[in-house]
Every structure is written in C-alpha cells, then in structure tokens.
Amino acid sequence: MFASPTAKTGRALAVAVALALAPPIGMSTAVQAQPVFRDVFPPEEYAGRREQLFKAIGDGVAIIEGTTERPGEQPFRQANQFFYLTGVAEPRAIAVFDGRSRETSFFLLERKDSDVLSKYGPGALYPEPGAAEKLGVTRVLPRPEFAKLLATFARDGRTIYTPFRPEVLGSASSADPRTLARLNHDDPWDGRPSREEAFRLHIMAAAPRSEIRDLDPAIDRMRAIKSAREIALLREATRLTDRGILRAMHAARPGLTEYQLQAESEYEFKRGGAYGAAYFALVATGQNSWYTHYHYNTATLKAGDLVQYDYAPDYKGYTSDVTRIFPANGKFTAHQREYYTIYLRLYQALMTSIRVHETPAAITERAVAKMDAIVAGYAFTDPAIKTAVLAFVDSFRGKKGGWLGHAVGVEVHDVYGDYTTLEPGMVFTIEPMLRLPGEHVAVRLEDMLLITATGYENLSASVPVEIDEVERFMARPLPAALR
Structure with missing residues (x-):
C-alpha cells in the first residue's frame, strides 16, 4: 500500500x-494583494453542515455568535466555530439554527456609511434584501431582532445549544484561548469571563426555563x-x-x-x-x-x-x-x-x-x-x-x-x-x-x-x-x- x-x-x-x-x-x-475572503465555499457546503447540525441537536436550538470588530488597524478574521458553520465574515453576527423548523436565521449589524467609506467598501453583508438568498438561509435580520426570536424559544422552554469554549481566532488553536480564559478568570486583578461565558449567562437570564447545553462537541465531530x-x-x-x-x-x-x-x-x-x-x-x-x-x-x-x-x-x-x-x-x-x-x-x-x-x-x-x-x-x-x-x-x-x-x-x-x-x-x-x-x-x-x-x-x-x-x-x- x-x-x-x-x-x-x-x-x-x-x-x-x-x-x-x-x-x-x-x-x-x-504577487497578489492582501485578500479578504467572504465566499470561501458555496452555500451548499454550509447547507450540508447545517443538516449535520440539525441531526445533532434534534428538537433543540443552536445559537452561536461571531467575533467582534478588531481594535486598531488589524485585519478582521472570523472566529473558527462560527466561520465553520456559516462562512459569514462580519463582526458581531449571531446565527440561530432551529432544529424543530429546520430554519436558519442570521442577525447582523446594520449598514453604517462611515464603515463602508472608511473600512469595508463593497462586499460586506448587511440585513438587507437579497442577503438571505445569497447565504441560502431562511432570513437575515438586524441584530436587535435576535432578542425577539430568543423570547419565543424561552416561552417554550426549548433546549438551547451554544459554544462553551472561548472563541478561536487566527494563529491560535482551541487550547490556547481556553488556557488564557482560565488564567484571566483566576487572576485576582482580572477575573473577567470569556465572551462565550458572558453570552451564555445572558441566554440563561433570557430563557430561564431552557436547558443550556454545550454546542462545541457537535461542531467538533463535524470538523474532524x-x-x-x-x-x-x-x-x-x-x-x-x-x-x-x-x-x-x-x-x-x-x-x-x-x-x-x-x-x-x-x-x-x-x-x-x-x-x-x-x-x-x-x-x-x-x-x-x-x-x-x-x-x-x-x-x-x-x-x-x-x-x-x-x-x-x-x-x-x-x-x-x-x-x-x-x-x-x-x-x-x-x-x-x-x-x-x-x-x-x-x-x-x-x-x-x-x-x-x-x-x-x-x-x-x-x-x-x-x-x-x-x-x-x-x-x-x-x-x-x-x-x-x-x-x-x-x-x-x-x-x-x-x-x-x-x-x-x-x-x-x-x-x-x-x-x-x-x-x-x-x-x-x-x-x-x-x-x-x-x-x-x-x-x-x-x-x-x-x-x-x-x-x-x-x-x-x-x-x-x-x-x-x-x-x-x-x-x-x-x-x-x-x-
């Protein structure tokens, strides 16, 4: 062999x-210029991943947030778990996968002319007509609308899956931010939670009847x-x-x-x-x-x-x-x-x-x-x-x-x-x-x-x-x- x-x-x-x-x-x-990739895979690649995810969560709901804007003059790179599931390279994006209805919803920041003129130019994704069709998902809405959808899950006491592990950005692997989060949490002069922990606490407060489960194992099995x-x-x-x-x-x-x-x-x-x-x-x-x-x-x-x-x-x-x-x-x-x-x-x-x-x-x-x-x-x-x-x-x-x-x-x-x-x-x-x-x-x-x-x-x-x-x-x- x-x-x-x-x-x-x-x-x-x-x-x-x-x-x-x-x-x-x-x-x-x-020689090529610095690339910014927003269409790494066609929509059908992510559709296949969503199908695997729906099988993993059953009747539950998966909720995952993307990373934030970068401070200073740094190139934006999406967090790995979010990018793997969605291919969306926008800051502060939230994705919701409803296992019961098999619907996928994205919540994005709305267009700011100053960002378009100074930073992004053409190609960025906003909650505007055509965005859902481009991504091949059910809907793309302004980020403030996320609270309304979460409230419907809370009323039904739906099981909610969300990542527990800290986000992983470029030049890092999952153990690295996890170790840093632990060190920050244990530092008596720091003590901050990770973004994922803070997000989870917000979801728990908004949906007290829901069981909150770790989404990472399901994504990890897909990624393997x-x-x-x-x-x-x-x-x-x-x-x-x-x-x-x-x-x-x-x-x-x-x-x-x-x-x-x-x-x-x-x-x-x-x-x-x-x-x-x-x-x-x-x-x-x-x-x-x-x-x-x-x-x-x-x-x-x-x-x-x-x-x-x-x-x-x-x-x-x-x-x-x-x-x-x-x-x-x-x-x-x-x-x-x-x-x-x-x-x-x-x-x-x-x-x-x-x-x-x-x-x-x-x-x-x-x-x-x-x-x-x-x-x-x-x-x-x-x-x-x-x-x-x-x-x-x-x-x-x-x-x-x-x-x-x-x-x-x-x-x-x-x-x-x-x-x-x-x-x-x-x-x-x-x-x-x-x-x-x-x-x-x-x-x-x-x-x-x-x-x-x-x-x-x-x-x-x-x-x-x-x-x-x-x-x-x-x-x-x-x-x-x-x-």
Missing part, C-alpha cells in the same frame, strides 16, 4: 519539487472529517507551506538570521494568497532546536548548525503544519548524518505503520516492532546517539492511547471530535522529536497526512527529507518558479 521511502531518485525529486512550485489552476504567479472542498484548501495551504520551506531551505547560509529565513516563507505565503501565518514561525538553528516551540527567531545561522524549520500559512481560514531539517551551510556533517538518518528511518517506520480504521495504539505497536528491527541493524558509532534513540523508541512502547500527532484544519491543532480511530477525511500530522541531551540539540520532522479509504496521502511529500536530496536541492540554482 505504501511506497518505500528510500526508493526515491533524483528525477522523482525534481518532479515532486516542480509540482510543489507550480501554481494551482487559474492562479497567476504574480474534512469535506472534499476542505481537503482542497488544506492541499493548497500545504502547497504554499512547501514552497515557503523550499525557499527558506535554499536561502540558508551562515550569517543569516532565523528571521531572514522566515521572511523567505512569508513572501511565498503572501504571493500565493495567504491571509497570514497559521502560527508564529518556528525557525530554530543549532541548540535552539532543543525547544519544541522556540520562536525568538533572532539567532544567527552558523556553519555546522542544523536548522529546524516549522512554518505555515493561514489560507482562506485553513492551515497547514510541516517541519523540515536542513544544514545551515548546505552540508550535513558525518555526525549529523548518523543521528538524522536513524531518526528519519524511525519516523518513516511510524508513518508507514498508519492504517485506516485503526487506533493510534495499534499503529504505534506496529511501528515499535519496525523500530526495534531498524535500531538492531543500524551501525551506531556514537553511544550517546544510540542511548537517545533507544529512549525515543521506548517512548512509543506500550502506549495505550493518545494521538500520533495532532489534527489540522481551521486550526493548526484542530479538533478530533469523539473519534478514537483514524477515519477517511481526517488530516493530521506526526511530529516525534529525538533529543540529544549531551549536545542540547534535537531533530523533528512533520508531515501533513490525509487519511483515505485505503491508507493515507502525504500532502507534504514534495519537500525532501533524504540527506542527499536536501543537499542537492540546496546546492542547485533556485528553481525559476521561486524567483
């Missing part, structure tokens, strides 16, 4: 790189399995990621700073239409590679350093997450070859152990058997490397649960819902780290894997991982498509 990872040729690498560099159909290679249109966006986000990493890899040389490598990727991201970064750039040279989320990005590359590079864009509300290792001066030392090669073989053993419909525990059990055989046959010359490798393999031994890495979608650490096995349509990464304590360095690779009906597809396979291929790419002229 899976091709041998060591059977690549120079020609295969050239083809893979060419595919990664080629613009998608219909896209010019010219990506649709064909979502996969297309994740594929494009990863294509841009690959281009950015290739450009940084080729530009690397002693004397450059980590942030200068970051700039190489950001050029590619923006050129391809990315909204921004999926997360802060993790560009770690030398001993900085020890830290999993190092992001100071101010160190200078030195001859003999390896660079660990982990950076991806936010493309139309979807993300990617890919990591590669390359030498600052274009050549691995003999010592680096020894520990990078054994790590790569163990990483590939884990990757090629993945099977659809299986639990992570079953997959890691299969992988450990492969790893043991690889380690037993490897020609170690440095006992410290062998000790670190044995500890690495032991970290997978006997694992009874947990995931191999993390899901990726509208968030870089996306949600899994309540799934316990890998199912078609899931997209996730694996990113095990091998640390060498005596040298205070580490190596970590990461790939975007799409689970299919027969196995998986590596969406980021075009960026080289084999030592000889990395060195050849860094030594050759920059491909024309990246200039």
